[in-house]
Amino acid sequence: MSAPDLITTIGMEVHLHLATRTKMFCPCEVRYDAPPNSCVCPVCLGMPGVLPVMNGRAVELAVRMAIGLGCTIPAFAKWDRKHYYYPDLPKNYQISEYDEPLGLGGHLDVELDGETFRVGITRVHLEEDAGKLMHAEDGSNVSVVDLNRTGTPLLEVVSEPDIQSAAQARAYGEALRQLAVYLGVGHCNMQLGQMRFEPNISLKIGDGPDGSGGQPRYTPITEIKNLNSFRSVERACAFEIARHRDEFAADPAGYTLENQGKSTRGWNDDRGVSFLMRSKEEAHDYRYFPEPDLVPFVPAPEWVDKIRADMPETPSQKRYKLVTTYRLSPYEVDVLVSDPDLSDFSEEVLRNAQDSSTAAGLIMTEGLRFVNERDKPISKLFKPGDVAAVSDMIFSGEISRSVAPHVFVQLVETGKSAADIVRDENLAQTSDEGELERVVDEVIRENPGPAQDFAEGKDKAVGRLIGMAKQKTGGKANPNVVREILIRKLRG
């Protein structure tokens, strides 16, 4: 009998910081650049006698995300306390939502390599983040704690185990980030730790109930804690899938969910390996119970309706619009919708440009170069009208595509309009046949070899000749006109 198929099943728990000005249960500012323990108050320090007060804006953003994920918003949600002892958690419990969260049962459609797969969303809930514990690296056995992050509003999105590969896990994470950023729910800056991933990995053994005639069997679930980049999500999942396969091959009877339950693992990104943190036996008992210091969250239906009505555009809505209206390629759309600022900017350019392909190409090559170099959103660097104007000038032949990089530099540096730059610097192409004919004659005279080749039907030689003509005119010779003259003179 051959070995059974092993089908990857991954469910993801994703945490992200909400884009609120203040913390979840106190008025302290949420900041990432402040000196340690400077954005704290008795409430987030968990001092004796303090009480939490719910941040209404955080709840609004959480509900917006839940709606964006197609979740239903229950009429009643409540807060619970989750207990565990750790020095970065001043109360030694975290306020969270345990069994009655604010969003239930949605889904997210994710594109990967031109295909769409759907990931079910189990639940969306709110909680408070913990602080940061740092251990001295000099071996002095000292740890220090920074509680600035303590109480930062944290949204958790829990998916169904619908993800079937490491690449899908990454794509799901990226799609979730894109949605959160589009909806204004979170900034999701990975470097600042504003988004973290915890994949739960298990392999389904065989084809499920039908193939084997029994209940589906699985390899033990392993949860990988605290991954903070898309790359590590993909690598950790790939590593873990392979590890599950090996373990199962070595012990097909013993390495099952039934026997070993769920364990928690960490990920060493430098060495590219996962390691055991807690086995089933060492699992925490969080002793959840309803938070008595807060009243349950009972959203008014009109309030939910208003959030629904005011929802910003989602990435999939934007994608659909760009594809149907401007006929862009899947690759172009992927790039342009990757960020809401870029997609809004692009849409504005496309609406005003004569040729969408030229315009999209300009944004993707010239525009994004500056976005990356200057680390600024494209809308802060260029005006959509200027980019559309450059696109139109290229499309009409008024300027050469090759002067576009220079025009973009000038747009950023001088703040002048595209039309002024082209005029002031005399960048318009020369299409004056009389002048170009004289230039072409010179080129043919000075480059007899290539001219002969072209005359004999070798098309490749034309590039060289056009290049020479452009050189002589300071880049302004319209290549199409030069080509026509060359054809007439050498092949006519």
Added chain:
Amino acid sequence: MAILDQTACQMRDALRRRDLTAADAAEASLAAIERLDPTVAAFVATDACAVRRRAAEIDARLDAGGPVGLLAGVPVAVKDNMCTADGLPTSCGSRILDGWRAPYNAHVVERLLAADAVIVGKTNMDEFAMGSSTEHSCFGPTHNPWDTATVPGGSSGGSAAAVAARMVPLALGSDTGGSIRQPGSLCGVVGMKPTYGRVSRYGLVAFASSLDQIGPLARTVGDAALLLQAVAGHDARDSTSVNEPVPDYLAVLDEPVAPLRIGVPKEFFTEGLDPEVERLVREAIGVYERLGAKLVEIDLPHATDYAIATYYIVAPSEASSNLARYDGVHYGYRAPEHADMIDMYMRSRSEGFGDEVKRRIMLGTFALSSGYYDAYYKKALRVRRLVRRDFDEAFEKVDCIMGPTSATPAFPLGERLENPLAMYLSDLFTVGANMAAIAGISIPCGFTGAGLPVGLQILTGVFTEDRLLRISRMYERQTDWTSRRPAICEASA
């Protein structure tokens, strides 16, 4: 009349008339503490210099005729589980808060300061308010001023004893299962637990969050009304504080409630009830009858036995969570010797908490554990709803419910220390009000043959403190228990 023999209302009026200075009131209070507290041990911290400064400042304002607060110049004591930011420590009778100073004032402390009260000191209590005798304190026990060989009740025993011994006219206590009313009863003073949500808990160090409520201890009903007036009202920092208007309690205090239907539950007159207590409580109810009240026998099938059983699930569960923060990491007591982090947690908590607190943390941790939660905590919440329903149904038929506050008068120090169950039953008649979130009061209704005070408990529905005070006042006007003084006050007064 000696300054401290005046009620808080009389003092307040005398201060405004300038017949009395805040300085003299403060000195009288400090002197009484110096004279009596070595015996009573009601206070755990006082700051005479700060008290004198504050009194002088309030006198200056009174002299200038400027606007002053409701309690201008009146000395007040505060139970040591309410945060005080300046000078006075906040220790909850626990070693685990050793060295900690609150960086902020509790809402009630802010309100007292805004009312221009003079906070004289912090009063002793059972550690983290867990107890009914004020013996579970790292500072040692408080003694009952009526008989210093007996307990003052608890957990607000320090506040009750300070008022009973006339060291201060007013004190704040907190009541989680009877911790204001029971010591009020045992010390012969008025002690009121307002409706849950009437007074903000912000800055009250939590014992059991869904049950804790701050309230006044005073010698008279009018004084209790005055102090409640100063601290009641909505506070946005406490999500469970309710935005209900606060009536003018003193303005209506002397209006009798008529007709008055009094519910007398048979569950409050059970076997364990001390015969002298029963006689005095029935006589007190008889006074109401003579005033025209109608007695109605009612049933509260869940309000005592079931309430106490579920109370000892709910309160320890919440306590086990609330007290998790005392770990030696961020503030308070840290064990000097420890092998690693876990060891530091264990030693700090083992050395920092007393036995009663540890017992309740263990009870609560067990009740919330996976596999036990449904059987204990969740079921307790269901029983709690039944307790509330008992009272809801009763208040459809009657205006108030009366019975004893405590089954016995003050008991000897040490008597119940080795028997936690007997101690827990001290709250038998009081926990129902906490479980149902309603208002309750204990008012003095006489003395046993041995000279120990006995309290009458009166319960009314949510946010009916005005009515509760008026009903209490009806009895107080017919009797003169409040004029009696403990012998230790006579000695050198």
